[in-house]
Amino acid sequence: MSTVTAPRPDEKQAVGGVLARLGATMAGRAKWVFGAWLIVLIGFGAAAPSVFSSLAGAGWQANGSESVQTRELAQEHFGGNASSAVQVVVHSEDAAVDSPQMQAVLGEVTDVFTGDDRFGEIIPPQPGMTISPDGHTGILIAGAGTDPDGMVSAVDDVKGELTALSGDGIEVYPTGASALWSDFNKANHDAMIQAELMSWPITLGIMVLAFGSLVAAGLPLLLTLAGLVASAGGLVLLNMVTPISVWAMNFALMFALALGIDYALFMVARFRGALAESGNARAAVAEAMDTAGKAVLLSGLTVLVSLSAVLVVPAPAVRTMAVGIMLAVVFVLLATMTLLPAVLGKLGGKVNAAALPWAKHPKARSPRFAKWGALLHRRPWWFAAGSLAILVALAVPVFGLKVAMPSISVVPEDAPVRQGYEVVQQQLGEGAPGMLQIVAPAGEADATATAAAGTDRIAMVTPPMPSSDGSDYVMLQAMPDVDPSDPAMAGIVDDLRGAVPEGAVVGGAPAENLDLQQALNDYFPLVVGVILVLGFLLLLFALRAPLIALVGTVVSLLSTAAAFGVARLIFQEGFGSDLLGFEPQGFLDGWGPVFFFAMIFAIAMDYTVFLLSTAKEHYEKTGDAATAMIDGLAYSGRVIAAAAVVMVAVFFTFALADPLPPKEMGIILGTAVLLDAVLVRLVLLPVTLRLAGRAAWWSPRWLDKVLPKISFSHG
Known part of the structure; x- marks a missing residue:
């Protein structure tokens, strides 16, 4: 005679929809879930530590714009003398550029770049162009031998060596767009990490007060940590396929922490309420997933849809920031739907362990x-x-809100790029740090020079420079009479573009910023509309x-x-x-x-x-x-x-x-x-x-x- 054994309470089948059954399955097979996540975290975690050193530094451009076209022509035909080239300011109050001391330092600067194929042609300071009127400041240009992302990385590697050449009354400052993004990214990265480290204990304290239990309070942070490790490793791997901005990880860190806590709060609160009513951990997980889980899944999809709208903006940095957050959200969502139910099922009533003395387990x-x-x-x-x-x-x-790309003031005052920027302004003119580049057909050289010189608020135009590869192009540099971040710069660029012959293109770092800002402005209504509709x-x-x-x-x-x-x-x-x-x-x-x-x-x-x-x-x-x-x-x-x-x-x-x-x-x-x-x-x-x-x-x-x-x- 056979005996029928009644199933234990934790073996009862979950009642509800797909998510209820998923939650019950995760809770019932916690060891398998933990093993799978351990493999995921080991795999992605191996790549995660290199996330900040691996990711790209630039990408702040409007793809297809005239300024990007100008930069590409300059890099291809003029030895890399593009907006992404490195400009090294060498200045002395006492010695002139042609003095033995200054020439020796310029030689050492040249040696830093020589042999590194990430840099193109080395252009020494030129009278009337990159030497100040008093002769005490010179700008050496190391051409761009790679894309803007690669140039930012290259500056990261050499800027310490360059600034170390300062001494004996001679100052050396790496400047230019690539150096700006290098210092800018470093300052922001350090600030983001500092803020993250500061926010974790604050967050834990708030969670303890909200849940009244150390164990329950720790679950959202566990969930967030798993999502962060996986997303960091995922970004490193994705960066091997396409350049990803380092800002993507900065935003992913913040968003994963915020959303991970949101999702875990909702799930854990619902689980604790269901557990108090039924006393069955697996059934409580199923109920939490069937109710709160649906809301979390819908919320995650809404976040992904909202951020996907940003992908229409033709700016690599903006797109990859959205991709970084989306990747973090995907991993946090996966952890919420799989890892969290398994942990809750395993903990059961222990979720309320290590409760504060005065805390009462709140009802749902x-x-x-x-x-x-x-x-x-x-x-x-x-x-x-x-x-x-x-x-x-x-x-x-x-x-009345005004928007523009960041000015030099966003970089710390002691950053070498800002110090060099200020020296260039003092010695060569207000608009010298933001020289506009003009690339024109050789046959239009004189007409382009005349048109540029006659443009309002252009203080100086350099003579047309032939290409270094023998192609049928010339390059001119035009110096505005205003700071590169001055609102008047937009009108100056528009006037210059309207004045030069049809075959000429105008670029340079200020023009790239303006073109990017215009693209952001143009796409903003579309992004808002797509987000609202979806x-x-x-x-x-x-x-x-x-x-x-x-x-x-x-x-x-x-x-x-x-x-x-x-x-x-x-x-x-x-x-x-x-x-x-x-x-x-x-x-x-x-x-x-x-x-x-x-x-x-x-x-x-x-x-x-x-x-x-x-x-x-x-x-x-x-x-x-x-x-x-x-x-x-x-x-x-x-x-x-x-x-x-x-x-x-x-x-x-x-x-x-x-x-x-x-x-x-x-x-x-x-x-x-x-x-x-x-x-x-x-x-x-x-x-x-x-x-x-x-x-x-x-x-x-x-x-x-x-x-x-x-x-x-x-x-």
């Missing part, structure tokens, strides 16, 4: 946020008017409710506009600059609107998905719009608030960085998250649910037939 439903939801339900118009008034007031300044479609697909999907998408614009309004007041007008420790440029860095919009929208939709998916879950259970609105806040409000606090803390640590770009990023993103979480997701969006009532969840029959049915309730 927060009484405080339930009361808040009830208050919003009773006074919707007052709260709607108040939140809208604040957001609109902060957004109004955005209409974000709406994803919400519509998940919620099957056109009205609330539209509202959830559109209200993200309010917090974004308000954040950029604050950015104008701080970075353009200089409010609080002394307190924050920076020198205002009079504009926001040009890549900010395109890139930060995508990032802010992605984060905002993160909170939108958490709130609306929870509200939809309770609407599906009860059919009552008021209950859905209040319970949506009661079950997700605490997680949204905790995640927002962590994100704001992470982002605002970057505001303490010395270089301006990380400071801009930290303040803009931190402000956006603060405004979005407090005023939009915890006030305006719930109030909209209240005012819309059942209409918020209405869907026409034809749409119901087209869209697949996605339920956020478990069972």
Whole structure:
């Protein structure tokens, strides 16, 4: 007679959809999951330590622009004397360029470049061109023998050797676009790492307070660490196929930390609530995946869609920054869907271990946020008017926002490239660091020189220089009478391009910056449109409710506009600059609107998905719009608030960085998250649910037939 043994509680099959079954499987086969992730982390981790030394340094250009065409012609036909060439400033208060001491130093500078095929032709200082009127400053040019990314890497390798030649009253400074990006990237990399190191203990402290348990608080950081290691290694491997900007890893570090914590918070909070009710770890994992897991997956897809819109911008650095974040999001999402369920299933009740003495294990439903939801339900118009008034007031300044590519002031004052830049300006003229290059057919040499010399605000034009390879081209250098970052430079470049003969092209570092800025401006409306449309479609697909999907998408614009309004007041007008420790440029860095919009929208939709998916879950259970609105806040409000606090803390640590770009990023993103979480997701969006009532969840029959049915309730 055979005996039938009842299955143990942790062996019961999960009830629910695909994600519930996936979660139960991950929890039931934790050892296999841990083994697979160990292999992944060892494989990618082996490449991860070289991420910052391997990735590219430049890519800040508008592909296909006239300035890029000029640089390519200069590099091919003029010994590499392009905008990416290295300019070495040699200066002495006492000795002249033709003195034995200065000539000896120039010889040593030449020796640094000789034999390195990354550098092209070496052009010594030329009278009337690269020697100052008083004869005490000369600029030696080492041509570009490789692409701009390779030139930045080359400068990284030799700039220490070059600056070490200073002494005995002679100063040596590597300058030029490649040296600028070298120092710029280093300063920003150091600042980003410092901010990351500062944010981790702050984040852990906030997580401990949010969860009341050291074990539960550590899970989001574990998840984030796994995603970071995998994405760092992935970027190194991807860089072997196509150059990836080092900024990609900087942003990936920050975004993986922020989103990893967001996702883990939502999942762990839901798991703990389900575990308290059922006492079965595997069933609790299945429920968390079937509910919170769907929201996390939708959020991750929304983030990826938002960032993918940035790929339409024809600027390699901007594209690869988006790729870096997308790669980090993919790995964090994979870890959330596989590694986290396995860890939770293995831990079970131990997830609450190492609890703080005063901590109580919170229930899934927060009484405080339930009361808040009830208050919003009773006074919707007052709260709607108040939140809208604040957001609109902060957004109004955005209409006067100015953008431009970074000026020399974003580099630390003691950086060699900035010191050399200032010496060149003092000795050769205000516009000398930003010489414009003109490449023209040899037959148009005289006409080009005449047209350039007659252009307004061009202080000097060098004689046409024949190509070094015998091709039918000449090159001229035109010096503007303004600083390269002066707003007037755009008009000067346009006038010069309009004046020279049709076959001539105008480039140089200032023109490359202007062309890139123009491309960013041109593509910004397209990026915004693509992000809004795709974000709406994803919400519509998940919620099957056109009205609330539209509202959830559109209200993200309010917090974004308000954040950029604050950015104008701080970075353009200089409010609080002394307190924050920076020198205002009079504009926001040009890549900010395109890139930060995508990032802010992605984060905002993160909170939108958490709130609306929870509200939809309770609407599906009860059919009552008021209950859905209040319970949506009661079950997700605490997680949204905790995640927002962590994100704001992470982002605002970057505001303490010395270089301006990380400071801009930290303040803009931190402000956006603060405004979005407090005023939009915890006030305006719930109030909209209240005012819309059942209409918020209405869907026409034809749409119901087209869209697949996605339920956020478990069972």
